[in-house]
Amino acid sequence: MATWNLWWRFGEADRRRPAVLETLRALDADVIGLQEVWSRDGEDLASGLAAELGMHAVFGASPDASSWTSRLPADADCGIGNAVLARWPVHPLHLEGLCGTGRVLLGTTVDTPVGSWHVQSAHLTSSASGSAVRCEQVRVIARHVVSAPPTDLPPLVLGDFNAEAASDEMRLVEGHLTAPAEPGLVLVNTRRWAADPDEPTWSPANPYVAPSGSPPSRIDHVLVGAGRGSVPLRVGDVALFGDGPASDGVWPSDHHGVVVDLEVADRA
Numbered sequence: 572m573a574t575w576n577l578w579w580r581f582g583e584a585d586r587r588r589p590a591v592l593e594t595l596r597a598l599d600a601d602v603i604g605l606q607e608v609w610s611r612d613g614e615d616l617a618s619g620l621a622a623e624l625g626m627h628a629v630f631g632a633s634p635d636a637s638s639w640t641s642r643l644p645a646d647a648d649c650g651i652g653n654a655v656l657a658r659w660p661v662h663p664l665h666l667e668g669l670c671g672t673g674r675v676l677l678g679t680t681v682d683t684p685v686g687s688w689h690v691q692s693a694h695l696t697s698s699a700s701g702s703a704v705r706c707e708q709v710r711v712i713a714r715h716v717v718s719a720p721p722t723d724l725p726p727l728v729l730g731d732f733n734a735e736a737a738s739d740e741m742r743l744v745e746g747h748l749t750a751p752a753e754p755g756l757v758l759v760n761t762r763r764w765a766a767d768p769d770e771p772t773w774s775p776a777n778p779y780v781a782p783s784g785s786p787p788s789r790i791d792h793v794l795v796g797a798g799r800g801s802v803p804l805r806v807g808d809v810a811l812f813g814d815g816p817a818s819d820g821v822w823p824s825d826h827h828g829v830v831v832d833l834e835v836a837d838r839a
């Protein structure tokens with residue numbers, strides 16, 4: 572499974588689309604959470620990509636795209652939102668705006684061959700001084716994890732958190748280095764299994780990021796619920812993708828994605 576921010580309509584989105592598709596096709600992930608997915612006239616990028624990849628998709632639109640459209644007036648008729656793509660049928664479970672920021676949390680249920688799975692695609696505020704807002708946003712995520720109907724597989728929360736692992740908001744949502752956002756809830760960050768846990772998903776090596784002067788940061792994460800569900804999962808390889816140009820020389824997004832191999836673990 573994987574998570575990836577597709578950078579909405581920025582950076583010549585129509586030119587980037589083939590690179591996005593090529594990257595996802597080569598990735599061949601079973602479940603993919605997407606953020607900054609653009610929509611227009613009742614159609615959305617995620618559903619189009621899913622159709623070409625032979626996958627299922629659920630898209631959840633933001634109630635307020637003005638933060639994006641104000642920067643690209645030519646695309647003022649476009650919406651934005653999150654999505655979940657899956658190799659198996661996927662159903663919408665909840666969609667909630669996050670603290671009036673235009674960012675949303677999309678919850679879905681995926682019908683996998685080994686049971687049902689609660690998968691959330693999250694997109695938190697990107698303000699450098701927005702830690703307090705992100706703390707409130709992860710409380711929303713945690714509330715949905717504990718209030719959702721139980722599924723066979725442990726809940727999965729993935730997305731662009733715009734926060735590094737040591738931040739207050741990530742410690743809060745993970746819930747094992749500080750008091751959890753909801754009593755008893757622990758969401759383990761799979762970066763712990765990566766060869767380089769701090770390898771950046773927001774990097775000046777990316778030509779879309781370099782002009783900003785931003786430092787490298789790992790701000791995209793995949794979290795797995797601990798002690799929940801009846802079908803235990805084991806974390807295998809954790810890696811980045813989309814961290815280079817596609818075959819046509821075009822970089823697909825300003826974010827690098829995170830892909831995680833999750834395997835059904837033997838029951839004790």
